[in-house]
Amino acid sequence: xxxxxxxxxxxxxxxxxxxxxxxxxxxxxxxxxxxxxxxxxxxxxxxxxxxxxxxxxxxxxxxxxxxxxxxxxxxxxxxxxxxxxxxxxxxxxxxxxxxxxxxxxxxxxxxxxxxxxxxxxxxxxxxxxxxxxxxxxxxxxxxxxxxxxxxxxx
Amino acid sequence: xxxxxxxxxxxxxxxxxxxxxxxxxxxxxxxxxxxxxxxxxxxxxxxxxxxxxxxxxxxxxxxxxxxxxxxxxxxxxxxxxxxxxxxxxxxxxxxxxxxxxxxxxxxxxxxxxxxxxxxxxxxxxxxxxxxxxxxxxxxxxxxxxxxxxxxxxx
DNA sequence: TTATGTGCAAATCCTTTGCAAGGCG
DNA sequence: CGCCTTGCAAAGGATTTGCACATAA
Numbered sequence: 001x002x003x004x005x006x007x008x009x010x011x012x013x014x015x016x017x018x019x020x021x022x023x024x025x026x027x028x029x030x031x032x033x034x035x036x037x038x039x040x041x042x043x044x045x046x047x048x049x050x051x052x053x054x055x056x057x058x059x060x061x062x063x064x065x066x067x068x069x070x071x072x073x074x075x076x077x078x079x080x081x082x083x084x085x086x087x088x089x090x091x092x093x094x095x096x097x098x099x100x101x102x103x104x105x106x107x108x109x110x111x112x113x114x115x116x117x118x119x120x121x122x123x124x125x126x127x128x129x130x131x132x133x134x135x136x137x138x139x140x141x142x143x144x145x146x147x148x149x150x151x152x153x154x
Numbered sequence: 155x156x157x158x159x160x161x162x163x164x165x166x167x168x169x170x171x172x173x174x175x176x177x178x179x180x181x182x183x184x185x186x187x188x189x190x191x192x193x194x195x196x197x198x199x200x201x202x203x204x205x206x207x208x209x210x211x212x213x214x215x216x217x218x219x220x221x222x223x224x225x226x227x228x229x230x231x232x233x234x235x236x237x238x239x240x241x242x243x244x245x246x247x248x249x250x251x252x253x254x255x256x257x258x259x260x261x262x263x264x265x266x267x268x269x270x271x272x273x274x275x276x277x278x279x280x281x282x283x284x285x286x287x288x289x290x291x292x293x294x295x296x297x298x299x300x301x302x303x304x305x306x307x308x
Numbered sequence: 309t310t311a312t313g314t315g316c317a318a319a320t321c322c323t324t325t326g327c328a329a330g331g332c333g
Numbered sequence: 334c335g336c337c338t339t340g341c342a343a344a345g346g347a348t349t350t351g352c353a354c355a356t357a358a
Binding site for chain 2: 036037038039040041042043044045046048065068071072076077078079080081086087088089090091092093097098099101102106107108109110111112114115118119120121122123125126127128129130131132133134135136137138139140141143144
Binding site for chain 3: 024025026045061062065066069
């Protein structure tokens with residue numbers, strides 16, 4: 001990275017980030033970071049790849065995957081729609097919400113019905129609304145207990 | 155389907171459903187329906203397949219997929235986590251919510267911050283909460299306009 | 309009988325991984 | 334120079350599709 005880039009605030013921010021995470025500063029990572037940072041379009045892989053290719057024509061799709069996965073693992077970005085995708089089905093016809101356990105992957109139902117009206121009001125201008133669901137992620141009771149047990153008896 | 159099954163209320167319900175949808179009543183569909191109906195465990199494909207195999211040992215995984223997909227298409231069940239999976243990334247670090255357009259697939263941000271407290275309170279007993287997001291699905295403004303134009307000029 | 313539904317095998321598509329070469333520190 | 338990164342090729346895994354046979358209606 002040449003010294004000229006030090007004047008670019010995004011670049012400096014990125015270097016600080018890498019330092020914090022113990023990562024090397026590479027052109028690939030910087031280019032991906034530049035495109036993703038503050039980007040509100042929720043880009044899919046190929047959008048990111050395409051954009052980054054304009055700067056680094058030889059970057060591979062796989063590297064973009066790796067870099068984005070690393071960013072997501074460190075919480076630098078958030079991954080919507082993880083491909084931890086196995087089709088799941090829900091036969092409950094009533095409006096309801098879901099709690100996703102990050103540990104065991106199970107999904108639990110709950111109902112916070114005021115969410116519906118609130119989200120509808122807020123998303124009103126974006127289009128016609130079909131359904132509203134609150135999605136909560138965390139660690140379920142059972143997994144919490146397991147972790148506590150493990151911690152107590154080392 | 156023999157007449158004995160007519161006495162089973164689930165079966166009768168299922169026959170009515172098939173009639174409404176213009177579907178043939180088959181043992182495979184009935185078995186899948188039986189397992190899924192009222193099932194609150196959000197089963198993945200293999201759980202459904204495994205359960206149905208106990209009744210129909212020769213049913214194929216592909217058929218289970220087809221049947222569940224058909225059910226979901228008709229709104230008989232809801233498909234959580236569709237495998238329309240292409241990884242999507244979101245660089246907005248602030249808590250916020252998402253509007254998914256069913257037509258164009260784009261995702262829009264909005265904020266309905268009261269949702270957080272409400273959902274937390276409701277999901278409180280299920281475990282430790284990491285994040286809360288309202289997920290709204292519908293048809294975005296732009297797609298709505300396109301559909302209206304198409305309808306107005308046939 | 310006739311069109312729909314199903315099993316089987318194979319194709320797709322997205323994502324991840326192994327490995328050797330490249331490049332940051 | 335040594336270890337972390339990357340490109341390339343290939344593997345993996347989930348879901349879908351083509352086709353011939355089975356079966357509701």
